[in-house]
Amino acid sequence: MTTGEPGQPRTDRSPWNWLLVLPIVLPLLTFLFNADEPRLLGFPLFYWLQLAFIIVGVVSTTIVYRMTK
Amino acid sequence: MNGHTTELVVFILLFVLVSGMGFVAARWRRPNDLASLNEWGLGGRSFGSWITWFLVGGDLYTAYTFVAVPALVFSSGALGFYALPYTVVVYPLVFLVLARMWSVSHVHGFVTPADFVRARFGSPTLALVIAITGLVATMPYIALQLVGIEAVLKSMGITGHLPIIIAFAILAAYTYQSGLRAPALIAFVKDALIYIVILAAVIYIPAKLGGWGSIFDAAKHKFDTTPLPNDGITLNANNQLQYVTLAFGSALALFLYPHSLTGVLASKNRNVIKRNMSALPAYSFVLGLIALLGFMAIAAGTKPVVNAATGKPDTNTIVPMLFDQMFPSWFAGVAYAAIGIGALVPAAIMSIAAANLFTRNIYREYINKNASDAQEANVSKIVSLVVKVGAVLCILLLDPQFSIDLQLIGGVIILQTLPSVALGLYTRWFHKSGLIAGWAAGLVAGLWMLYLIPNPANGKLHFGGSAFGLANLGFDTKMTIYAGFLAVIVNLVVAALGTLLFRAAKVADGEDATARGDYFADEGDPRVKDLDLADSH
Helix, strand or coil, X not given: CCCCCCCCCCCCCCHHHHHHHHHHHHHHCHXXXXXXXXXXXXXXXXXXXXXXXXXXXHHHHHHHHHHCC | CCCCHHHHHHHHHHHHHHHHHHHHHHHCCCCCCCCCHHHHCCHHHCECHHHHHHHHHHHHCCHHHHHHHHHHHHHHEHHHXXXXXXXXXXXXXXXXXXXXXXXXXHHHCCCCHHHHHHHHHCCHHHHHHHHHHHHHHHHHHHHHHHHHHHHHHHHCCCCCCHHHHHHHHHHHHHHHHHCCHHHHHHHHHHHHHHHHHHHHHHHHHHHHHCHHHXXXXXXXXXXXXXXXXXXXXXXXXXXXXXXHHHHHHHHHHHCCCHHHHHHHHCECCHHHHHHHHHHCCHHHHHHHHHHHHHXXXXXXXXXXXXXXXXXXXXXXXHHHHHHHHHCCXXXXXXXXXXXXXHHHHHHHHHXXXXXXXXXXXXXXXXXXXXCCHHHHHHHHHHHHHHHHHHHHHHHHHCCHHHHHHHHHHHHHHHHHXXXXXXXXXXXXXXXXXXXXXXXXXXXXXXXHHHHHCCECCCCECCCCCCEEEHHHHCCCCCCEEEHHHHXXXXXXXXXXXXXXXXXXXXXXXXXXXXXXXXXXXXXXXXXCXXXXXXXXC
């Protein structure tokens, strides 16, 4: 079973990890973004919304990183 | 001269500068000596956040990315944009997986994914299978970096293979001397150049073309008037599943490539990896914008270079030609250097990873069981040369288009290591023979599907892409799915059924040399860097 440090066994299990599901699933739901309109700065929805998902990814992973450090 | 003199001079100057750095890198961060795989192949396993960021980013975003992704967007539109969700999905996906890999590798002294499989499932055969899969999948990937350099050279009017051979000889020499330190140091220059070029491209070019709105309108107009059914600036009902499975499957495949692991194992602790996984998506913005260069080329009316041998346009040259058309010569030279150097960093890391695989899982396992550290490092150095020669031969002897097909196949076959490597980090449930059966089934299924895929654009009947028509399975639909994704499902099903079967038949399973705690060990843990397998709990 667990070894290493005395006291609490090490693990990387954390409820915060569930937050990582968001950036994994969101970019795969094509019905959310597969459209031309509305455009933003000339970008069709398909492109700007997927670029916006990068921010979702960064925020989610950063939160999980900080909470499980 | 041919009108590209300025471009060529700038390109060569930057190329020489970077090569010099590659040689100097041997002395960077003062290793005591480079005569071990830890030092030569993993940079002493001491890289912090910054270096790891550049290193991992450097080997994921390759010359081929800059050349092929926009080329795909140029010819098919929205489908080529899969590269963006793929890079969004990949980081959270591997956030935990690779931290575990880091820990268990540092406890047991693993250098390759096959090392891990060897210890986890107690099976040299399974490890050999994983090692060979990694080698076979990496070779065409290296060859593709050459395709990237070649596209740049073609755009400067340089044909023939001699320049590529020279570039790769230089690369081979400094990788031989400096090991992983060379691409790590060069990655800084590569990224700086790429950021400058992309920033300039996404501000300057749209301004000249009348803004983003007119760029997308021009692309829409082009796709509306072509006869191809699956292009357009958005997806249609038939290629959405392909888009999703391609993005997801590529994300799964990415970190199974031995070279991705090389960068990760070189970092000094778990936090470096986790922090990087939350920061690396910054590259995704760059990637998304690079992809859109394909649309800019449509709006600018850029024409790709026509391949002299086949008489067909080579879409891989579309981005270099766009730069040539839009930028002043000196800056086009900088942009070309960015792509060229962008090829060297990943090619170096990939050849090191392939060399490590050979040394650890074939040489030490089957040829010289008692190899010393210095012998291992030496074998790796030589194999890294052989691998590069092999990659050059791929380009010289084969049709470059065929190399691209090989890469497509490579992605599908590397995915077949998923159950052993990625799931193996989480569960020891699978039976070693079940995993081998799953791997074989996935491989056969994947190759069969790729064989059935034609490419109407260039008239090829087989290996024409990765979009497998579900109609081939008897479904009444025009929908397509990524062949690799379907193959890995076959793999998992066979591995699971095989495991139940072998267990019921009481076929002996291997011994697990790893312990649960090994997967969470971090820097400072007394067991980390402990290389004696017998000593672990």
